[in-house]
Amino acid sequence: MTYTKYSASGNDFVIFHSFIKKDYSQEAIKLCNRTEGIGADGLIVLVPHEKYDFEWLFYNSDGSHAAMCGNGTRACAHYAYTNGLASSKMQFLTGAGVIESTVEENIVETQLTKPVILKEEFEQEGFTWYIVDTGVPHLVTIVEDLEKYDHNLASKMRYEHNANVNFAKIQDGKVYVRTYERGVEGETLACGTGMAACFLRANSLGLVGNIAKVYPKSKEELTLTKKDETLYFKGAVKKVFTTSIN
Numbered sequence: 083m084t085y086t087k088y089s090a091s092g093n094d095f096v097i098f099h100s101f102i103k104k105d106y107s108q109e110a111i112k113l114c115n116r117t118e119g120i121g122a123d124g125l126i127v128l129v130p131h132e133k134y135d136f137e138w139l140f141y142n143s144d145g146s147h148a149a150m151c152g153n154g155t156r157a158c159a160h161y162a163y164t165n166g167l168a169s170s171k172m173q174f175l176t177g178a179g180v181i182e183s184t185v186e187e188n189i190v191e192t193q194l195t196k197p198v199i200l201k202e203e204f205e206q207e208g209f210t211w212y213i214v215d216t217g218v219p220h221l222v223t224i225v226e227d228l229e230k231y232d233h234n235l236a237s238k239m240r241y242e243h244n245a246n247v248n249f250a251k252i253q254d255g256k257v258y259v260r261t262y263e264r265g266v267e268g269e270t271l272a273c274g275t276g277m278a279a280c281f282l283r284a285n286s287l288g289l290v291g292n293i294a295k296v297y298p299k300s301k302e303e304l305t306l307t308k309k310d311e312t313l314y315f316k317g318a319v320k321k322v323f324t325t326s327i328n
């Protein structure tokens with residue numbers, strides 16, 4: 083079996099394609115294991131679809147299924163294009179709906195699903211939060227110092243609200259983000275739907291315009307754009323290696 087490892091802003095994925103649509107949770111746990119497997123934050127399996135270029139099945143590293151993954155869509159689109167499964171502009175089905183991605187060399191832009199606010203502003207643990215679904219649910223708090231990111235607090239909030247947890251700092255019109263991801267159960271180097279959630283929050287508070295540069299923990303630069311209530315997420319992806327495992 084041939085697997086490809088991708089990094090999209092530091093969020094890493096094992097990707098392969100198959101004709102078989104089934105539950106790949108156990109494969110996700112094995113392949114994403116950083117000691118005994120390839121090592122990744124998530125597994126993406128592309129399967130055929132009669133209407134769209136393909137359908138994807140997405141799993142976090144603990145084997146849990148997730149409806150969407152922003153960085154994953156960019157890595158997956160690049161994989162589909164370079165493996166001849168789709169043209170450079172493609173549509174594919176995720177658990178959150180149809181995603182449109184465009185590949186231009188190593189830069190991939192994804193049109194995310196329409197964001198839905200799940201919970202308006204509320205106070206908890208000394209921070210002001212809100213919860214938005216940008217494909218998957220995200221708690222967002224705006225802080226002055228990203229050192230306020232606290233693993234135990236993030237873990238508590240994650241389980242209480244069943245959402246990913248983001249701390250965002252806004253400086254000079256740019257958004258800096260740290261994310262605790264559900265299903266990885268820790269901080270990842272980047273989370274696309276999390277960056278989108280932070281950008282949206284900053285935009286609605288008038289702290290950034292309709293286009294902004296966003297930087298996750300990996301410090302890679304992403305561009306977030308809001309056009310007619312739709313979010314576009316653009317940045318570089320990297321194919322790390324392809325390997326065969328029996």
Ligand SMILES: N[C@@H](CCC[C@H](N)C(=O)O)C(=O)O
Pocket residue numbers: 093142147148150151152153154218219246263264265266272273274275276
């Ligand atoms: N890393 C992803 C989000 C993956 C899903 C998330 N961990 C969840 O279970 O909600 C991204 O780039 O958006």
